[in-house]
Amino acid sequence: MSADRLLMRAALRGGGWSALLAVATLADAAAVTILPITLARAIDGVLTGSGTAAVWACAALIAVSATADMLIQLAAGAGAAHATAWLRHSLVRHLLAAGPNLDLRAGDVTSRVVGGAAEAGVAPAAATQAVAALVPPAGALIVLGVVDWRLAATVAVALPAIAALLHVLVRDISATVRRYLDVQGTIAARLAEALTGARTIAAAGTAEREVERILAPLPELHAEGQAMWRVQGSVAARGLLSLTLLQIAVVGAAGMELMAGRISPGELVAAVQYAGLAAGFGPVVTQVLRLGRARAGATRAEEVLARPVRHHGAEAPPPGPGTLEFRGVTAGGLQNVDLTVPGGQAVAVVGRSGAGKSLLAALAGRLTDPDRGEVLLDGVPLPRLSHAALRDAIGYAFARPALFGETVGDAIGFGRAAVPEGRVEQAAVTACADRFIERLPGGYRTRIEDAPMSGGELQRIGLARAFAHPGRLLVLDDATSSLDTATELQISQVLLGPLSDRTRLVIAHRAGTAARADLVVWLDDGRVRACGHHADLWRDPGYRAVFGGGSGDPS
Template sequence: MTTATVSADRLLRRAARRGGGWTALLAVASLADAVAITVLPLVLARTVDALLGGGGAAASALWLCAVLVAAGAAAEACTELAAGSGTAGATAWLRHTLVRHVLAAGPGLRLPPGEVTSRVVGGAAEAGVAPAALTQAAAALVPPVGALAVLVVTDWRIALTIVVALPLIALLLRLFVRDITATAHRYLDVQGAIAARLTEALNGARTIAAAGTPEREVRRVLEPLPELADEGRRMWRTQGDVAARGLLALLLLQVAVVAVAGVEVMTARITPGEFIAAVQYAGLAAGFGPVVTHLLRLGRARAGAARAAEILERPALTYGTSGLPPGPGRLELRGVAAAGVLDGVDLVVPGGAAVAVVGRSGTGKSLLAALAGRLADPDAGEILLDGVPLRDLSRPALRGAVGYAFARPALFGETLRDAIGFGLARPAAPRVREAARTARADAFIRRLPAGYATPPGDAPLSGGELQRLGLARAFAHAGRLLVLDDATSSLDTATEMQITDALLGGSGGGAGLGDRTRLIIAHRAGTAARADLVAWLDGGRVRAYGAHHVLWRDPAYRAVFGAEAP
């Protein structure tokens, strides 16, 4: 059994426990239905014998048959209700668990958004069926086992006829579960690949339209479709092969049972009623159709659970319990390595200083920014804020101390006021407005019909306006450390200069930014020149660290900024 299968089965057991009373009701109802199905042929046999014998017990036997039929129908109705409700509960728990882990892992998850969505939505739905499928598959074994037990008591020769065929049936079921699980896993993998490509295309819809290549993108997104169809056909072919072979085995078995039972009737070892029951019990003993149906669902569920378990095995950020002592926001990186990009980075950002991080594309600037506020953990090394390792800080302490602004911010909340205040602690309205003024967002927000009460989806925002709202959110929440990851790339020159003034201590400060430690991913020589210090990343390490005018003497440093020579 592979590690993925073990993890999937463990996840399914946890999901089954979330079914609560519905799982218990399903087990009881399924068992009651199975018992009614198993006992009914025996009661029918007694009824037939009573009718042929002309005894007065026939009426009672008929009533008992009616009761069994009614009980079976009621149990089947309860089974459907419990299966649906239990599946819904297990699926909801799986989705909650996956979404919670995905958001806790954050950028460290390193899976395409479409793939994640496919596993959370589709994979969880497949896996949520497992508790009901397993319970019903177990209950479906009761009629075959019970039928064989009754036949052993009735006539051991008939039972022996069935026992001889059971190993073949068991082998067919075992091969079916193995094949259907593997096929379902491949099917879901291809389905996830299509979802990932579609998400990429939707995110790049403007680029596709501008390039005039929608048909080409359609072909790219749907390129795995033939493979998906092949896996689907393979899945149904596997099921059809097992069903066909099983049906042939069942027919041959019933013919053999009829022949043996006929001989037993003629020799008066069994009654006519028992002959009828034997034929019915032969069908039950080898009737694995319901079992196959539930095993098919279980195989797909295990495949979905395996894909979900792969997400849950990705490490998520866990927080400590420590708080921060009073301090200026000194940030220190000691021997930090991450993602094969950064290798042994040592860097000290003095409290209250503005440090620009520069370097060519791919040198790890955004990765360093993510590590600085623990959006991700390093593979090696340690990062400290005012002497406390970031891993030891509680979530409120860390997120209250660090504010982030990104190149492509996302807005969350019912209104723009909510979007700026989005965080663990919501800033007061005056602070929100002050942060918006500092980010040069207040003016265009007030021009909107509902002002700060405008829903983000109703606001026609340009790229620069969106970045200003992201900056406002960072300004409103930054406690000691403010991290800007290419957060001014879409601003016009005048607005960028105004915000740079606020960030780097010029006129128009506001929001109390001057006393915060600022780590700025910079692409322009002008921004680096106004920072207190510059950290020059090259080859996964800090190649140089100092004032911009000192580093400017190095031709290689000037080459980082290309045409921005003095």
């Protein structure tokens, strides 16, 4: 989808406001176009003693223009709000559908969704007003031709130069605004990264260095801002010069026509006003500037919408124990992985850092797709499952879980389907989270921002969330790394006991976790080096080295 097509789709979201804006702008343009010739008739009528009707007509046209202007302001604002809201909804929906592998920095994405969408949202109103702004110049040229063809010819000579100015403005302003917004996005991305790592920056004492890094693009931003003003100033200066020269030429020509008796005094006044309308492309320039900014914002939005999203099938998995299969899977650092995770078993995945453990976990629940090969759940390739069926069948717990919802209870129950309060509390007990939750001021109803948690407590909430939702496969991606040994042992016992009806894929870093699993998958350099029981694998020095050089209990 191109930026222009995106702007057209946004325009359609204006609905009735777009229609009202079109009617109001055309009414205003018509009134402005008709007013000078009506005023001419009034002047000539006053001079001859018969201009009352024309005077009233002038008053009516002024009233129409004033009313239309009020409606334009209302409709333009409301239409822009609707278009911006639709574009932001589209961007956010697409971002979340694209999943966690979107190759854009968070701050830059935020800049595109907030600032870029707002810029693009004004396009429908700006386009309508730009088109309507062409009516007075065109109408002025026509009326001048009716009054005296020589006056129209005088004005027509200047129009190609004015059109060339507008072309240059559209070309230059769109490119400059695009670069300006890109630099803004870079600053926003760096700021977001710094806020995420604020503790590290504070501990390292590098705050001043980070300030310099974040604001380093400011000179470039300043340069692009200056470039925008130069483009606008250059066009405005040339346009003003052209308008002044044109009006002088028309006044001279109209004066000669008046002296020759070919036009009346009122028509002289009208000719001067129509010369201003014919060459007065100020309103057009204003809307073209807005369109240039809108097109730049839409281009940045389109870059997000062009990112591929995962499409889902319509199937539900057949009844089964949750058998997970990897067939010839290659993705990132994983190479040609063939692996079967037996249904109903607890399988630990171990390996050195960078071996591909977290990638394997992401592939298991289709948080990412393989480059080659396929992943199946109970014999059905994951892409053939409907989105609802996939998410209902497979649950996750992460090393650094993000909490969503208003309260701690909401965070545990967060998911597609509502979770009864009793199940939320039972899941917290299962995850060993109930004790610290009960100490919170409001228990499960404590607001998340009022419940500071340690890394281990946060992981227990994440585990509780995974336990609260039924499913046939549970993936724990390093989800117990921050727990103390005693709590980790309790969680392991839960995984082997009450949750033994699910298949459990556990990314493990501790020998004790691997020892309690039904099966261990040993990844080494992106490949499955071995599968078996922990006690059997422990005989291999390379396996023991995964856990820190060979120490540890194989049982």
